[in-house]
Amino acid sequence: MVSVEIFRKLALSFPDATEEPHFEKSSFRIKKKIFATFDEKNNHAVLKLNEIDQSVFCASGEKIFYPIPNKWGKHGWTIVELSKVRPEMFEDALIRSYENVISKKK
Numbered sequence: 001m002v003s004v005e006i007f008r009k010l011a012l013s014f015p016d017a018t019e020e021p022h023f024e025k026s027s028f029r030i031k032k033k034i035f036a037t038f039d040e041k042n043n044h045a046v047l048k049l050n051e052i053d054q055s056v057f058c059a060s061g062e063k064i065f066y067p068i069p070n071k072w073g074k075h076g077w078t079i080v081e082l083s084k085v086r087p088e089m090f091e092d093a094l095i096r097s098y099e100n101v102i103s104k105k106k
Contacts, residue, residue, distance in 0.1 A: 002082040002090045004038060007045060010091055011036055014098050035101040036094060045080040045090075047097035054078050057093050065093070076100070 011028040067073030
């Protein structure tokens with residue numbers, strides 16, 4: 001399980017990462033681009049993964065990782081159930097999300 005405190009600490013540990021509101025959620029950004037959001041009401045995160053990473057994490061089963069069920073999911077946006085995910089697995093996915101977004105900024 002990943003708490004909001006752990007989520008926030010990990011997300012803000014990246015160089016130049018910031019936290020900003022995003023509709024009814026908190027977003028975590030690098031150079032104004034979102035790499036993660038936190039939905040407190042539903043206790044889940046959304047990460048921006050590439051197609052391969054999304055496929056790998058979603059294969060873990062148990063509905064821990066799954067694409068957003070709309071066009072955004074087809075672009076890599078992936079829901080993570082924070083009450084079910086192991087902290088190590090979440091950290092790995094968050095790193096990949098951050099790296100995916102920052103690599104597109106170059």
